[in-house]
Amino acid sequence: MNPEPRTMFEKVWDRHRVLEREDGQTLLYVDRHLLHDGTAPAFEMLKARGQKMRAPGRTFATPDHYMPTDTRIAAEIPDPALREMVLSLERNAAAEGFALYGLDDPRQGIVHVVGPELGLSQPGMIIVCGDSHTSTHGALGALAFGIGMTEVAHVLATQCLWQRKPKTMRIAIEGALGAGVTAKDVILHVIATIGTAGATGHVIEYAGSAVRGLSMEGRLTLCNMTIEAGARAGMVAPDETTFAFLEGRENVPTGAAWDAAVARWRSLASDPGAVFDRFVELDAATIAPTVTWGTSPQEAVAVDSRVPDPAAAPSPGRRAEMEEMLAYMGLSPGQLLAEVAVDRVFIGSCTNGRIEDLRAAAGVARGRQVAEGVTAWVVPGSAQVKRQAEAEGLDRIFREAGFAWREAGCSMCLGTNGEIGRPGERIASTSNRNFRGRQGPGVRTHLMNPAMAAAAAVTGRITDVRRLMEAG
Amino acid sequence: MMEPFPRLRSVAVPFARDNIDTDQILPARFLHLARDADHGACLFRDLRYHADGSEVEDFPLNRPAWRAGRIALGGENFACGSSRENAVWAMHGHGFRAVIAPSFGDIFAQNGLKNGLLPVRLPAETVAMMIAQAEAMPEGEVTVDLEAQTVTAADGTIHPFEVDPFARKCLLEGIDEMSFTLSHHEDIAAFERRLGRENF
Numbered sequence: 001m002n003p004e005p006r007t008m009f010e011k012v013w014d015r016h017r018v019l020e021r022e023d024g025q026t027l028l029y030v031d032r033h034l035l036h037d038g039t040a041p042a043f044e045m046l047k048a049r050g051q052k053m054r055a056p057g058r059t060f061a062t063p064d065h066y067m068p069t070d071t072r073i074a075a076e077i078p079d080p081a082l083r084e085m086v087l088s089l090e091r092n093a094a095a096e097g098f099a100l101y102g103l104d105d106p107r108q109g110i111v112h113v114v115g116p117e118l119g120l121s122q123p124g125m126i127i128v129c130g131d132s133h134t135s136t137h138g139a140l141g142a143l144a145f146g147i148g149m150t151e152v153a154h155v156l157a158t159q160c161l162w163q164r165k166p167k168t169m170r171i172a173i174e175g176a177l178g179a180g181v182t183a184k185d186v187i188l189h190v191i192a193t194i195g196t197a198g199a200t201g202h203v204i205e206y207a208g209s210a211v212r213g214l215s216m217e218g219r220l221t222l223c224n225m226t227i228e229a230g231a232r233a234g235m236v237a238p239d240e241t242t243f244a245f246l247e248g249r250e251n252v253p254t255g256a257a258w259d260a261a262v263a264r265w266r267s268l269a270s271d272p273g274a275v276f277d278r279f280v281e282l283d284a285a286t287i288a289p290t291v292t293w294g295t296s297p298q299e300a301v302a303v304d305s306r307v308p309d310p311a312a313a314p315s316p317g318r319r320a321e322m323e324e325m326l327a328y329m330g331l332s333p334g335q336l337l338a339e340v341a342v343d344r345v346f347i348g349s350c351t352n353g354r355i356e357d358l359r360a361a362a363g364v365a366r367g368r369q370v371a372e373g374v375t376a377w378v379v380p381g382s383a384q385v386k387r388q389a390e391a392e393g394l395d396r397i398f399r400e401a402g403f404a405w406r407e408a409g410c411s412m413c414l415g416t417n418g419e420i421g422r423p424g425e426r427i428a429s430t431s432n433r434n435f436r437g438r439q440g441p442g443v444r445t446h447l448m449n450p451a452m453a454a455a456a457a458v459t460g461r462i463t464d465v466r467r468l469m470e471a472g
Numbered sequence: 473m474m475e476p477f478p479r480l481r482s483v484a485v486p487f488a489r490d491n492i493d494t495d496q497i498l499p500a501r502f503l504h505l506a507r508d509a510d511h512g513a514c515l516f517r518d519l520r521y522h523a524d525g526s527e528v529e530d531f532p533l534n535r536p537a538w539r540a541g542r543i544a545l546g547g548e549n550f551a552c553g554s555s556r557e558n559a560v561w562a563m564h565g566h567g568f569r570a571v572i573a574p575s576f577g578d579i580f581a582q583n584g585l586k587n588g589l590l591p592v593r594l595p596a597e598t599v600a601m602m603i604a605q606a607e608a609m610p611e612g613e614v615t616v617d618l619e620a621q622t623v624t625a626a627d628g629t630i631h632p633f634e635v636d637p638f639a640r641k642c643l644l645e646g647i648d649e650m651s652f653t654l655s656h657h658e659d660i661a662a663f664e665r666r667l668g669r670e671n672f
Binding site for chain 2: 018019025027038045051054066130148157200201416420
């Protein structure tokens, strides 16, 4: 008798079940627990109970949230409270014996860039981290999701986590992406289509020819913003792209063990006939370079569109919400988005801080100059990305064009390290959230892909990068 | 240890927007505060106060009738976005013990259950009615009874709600999940031995 066909998600879930509770929740075993420098309260919770970590060998940490990106010396962090966040991670690593890629380590970086880069994140694993963008690692065919601080403490003590089995959703994106259209545009389009709560309670499997055709970097971007559609986790079935990306990385098996791992990973793909709770199908050809106009990632439109008119809203509530967003964003209904002037540009983050992103942005910056009055930053996603970009000469292209070339970290994506805009400033940003105040009180954020952000830097306004590409 | 969850009776404070994100509930610049700091003072900081520190008069938390509210009303997808548990600490620190909304950001709802802030899902039309009642009668009181799993609206109508039985037990008795999981140490060890054998 053939076993019931299962989805990729179900295969990973089933393999990690430790036990079931009366109320239907499952205790799952965690393969990789990633930590960053905002984790101090979880260690306090552990200490308060007199508990030690159960599996420090499965735990990996790197500071990213609180470290300024103009220095690598913790003692130089001017704010003692922020300095303490970085130092406490070092103390906890020393006391508990887990791996730390600290500020002086060539492997430091944003935790969601570092995990895949070091081969810590592998197909079929369960990966958790106290950060909602942990969904990133699902691009490798892992089940990866963000958790709260109490849950982090729970994983530190037990290496396990209670979860109710989520529903499954398959998003198939078929066809070829147009010129200038990237994974960032795909995920913004997905969120705009299904809404910011469109996948709440679900794990998404991304499929279809457009997804298969994405590089590993692109898939990481796609899965990264899955949380912005309400889903805790997004996954892509491992394939040759995945294996080619992983082979030879630091924590990946070698020789016969590699062959065995690849064979196991190949079997992870959803079985033919596996049943998903929901299906969404999108046509890749309809996706344009996309930019947000409001204060939620779902408020995303093609860059050549006009700012939507609240008068056309389907309900009074929606109308009021749109009016509030436009007031905050300082935009008028019907205004062409491509006319909107920007004050700052931020290229980086766990969404778009990888080497391919920097290459795309440098391609636009090459031979051009940052517009007068615009402050433009490039913040590599990791120290390794930074070194590779420098080896390729990208840093020189950026510097010559007038961009600041900085050290690796989360930086202006959320500004916990103090790197924020001034009230009223408008930022073209490759990050993941355009929430009110996300990049500083009163700051206005437009999300877009790295080439579009570079285009905004050199023209001084939101720009359809395809026009610059035509101009050559 | 958490305090046992009380039977709640309080005015209901409406935050009548969909998709309120945790960056609004607790702005990122307060994320480094220690667990025992006054997170309640930072709740909705940038919507609640002007840049000069003066109060935004019509923000719900500043309305006289609602200052001591222990029950919040929210729109769809309440507290979406960042996983920051600090958003729950801010609501709890301010005095809230329950949020009633049609739907929640997943991680926030989980964080709430583990910190004595009960997420109560009711149908969108029921929540809209309760928000309208709060605005019409700011002093009207709402009851959340976790034992009975009911909400009594200001107009006296009773609305049942669902909650995970285990989370309910933990909340009512003020116990936490970690102790329960630690009591299953042997099951976890057995799983780890199997894991070692299968080499993954």
